[in-house]
Amino acid sequence: MSINNLSESTVKRTILDDYESMLYLVCWSATLGIGSSQRHRKSKNLEKLPIARWRKVPIEAIVEAKRDHFGTEKSLKTKIANFFSSAIGSNNVSDDDDDPDKAWLTDLACKLRRTLFDNSSEGVGYECRGTSEFEISGLSRPKAGRAEAYGRPVSGAHAPASDEPVVINPFEKRVEKCDIITKELLAVIDGYWEAAKQEQNKPKPAPKEQVGKAEKEGSWLEAV
Known part of the structure; x- marks a missing residue:
């Protein structure tokens, strides 16, 4: 469930909550291994991993875990994606950081997180x-990706009329920009869908026993 839903917020539910849930499912499935034939970890064996906090009670603990894990891209990579299993389409297990399947899943998770929680599109x-509420008081508009700028005081025309702090709920504000963010999320999904189809259409290497046959016949493609 999305952070918004888990926290029983009064903020309106939108399709962005569904996309957020999809991000968590991607991470959970990638940690276990994609597909039943490639599932190399059992759910009970995740207890020592940070992702296990997603199913700890009370619910508030899950909310805080997700806020922490998805607050920054670095946190997502080190606490979640670092433990992704390999094996999308092979029977080989690899915890190698250079594994292409693991890298592909990590990149997908990071782009979904970035679009949901660090969206910097024009108009957003x-x-x-x-992933958490924050206060602004006497602040200028920070540049994209400069979270530390939230605490920088300013003066003059850019300062608010009052010094009273204002609490900003990013999930509430996200609802107002739902259409823009949804289009970006769809673009991310479409991009990976096309990449997956291209990867699937690549010629498959011949099994070892057929390679020798191909060499004798002078054609690798005939052995495939």
Whole structure:
């Protein structure tokens, strides 16, 4: 479930909550191994991994875990993606950081996270970014990706009329920009869908026993 749903927030539910849920499912499945034939970890064996916090009670603990794990891309990589299993389409297990399947899943998770929680599209304000509420008081508009700028005081025409702090809920603000963010998420999914189809259409290497036959016949393709 999305952070918004888990926290029983009054913020309106949108398709963005569904995309957020999909991100968590991608990470959970990637940790276990994609597909039953490539599932190399059992659910009970995840207890020592940070992702196990997603099913700990009370619910507030799950909310805080997800806020932490998806607050930054670095946190996602080190606490979640670092433990992704390999094997999307092979029977080989690899914890090698250079494994292409693991890298592919990590990149997908990071792009979905970036679009949901660090969205910097034109027309999407900094108020939509992050996984937790934050206060602004006497602040200028921070640049994209400059979370530390939230605490920088300013003066003059850019300062708000009041020094009273304003609490910003990024999930509430995200609803207002739902259409823009959804289009970006669809673009991410479409991009990976096309990449997956291209990968699937690549010629498959011949099994070892057929390679020798191909060499004798002078054609590798005939052995495939």
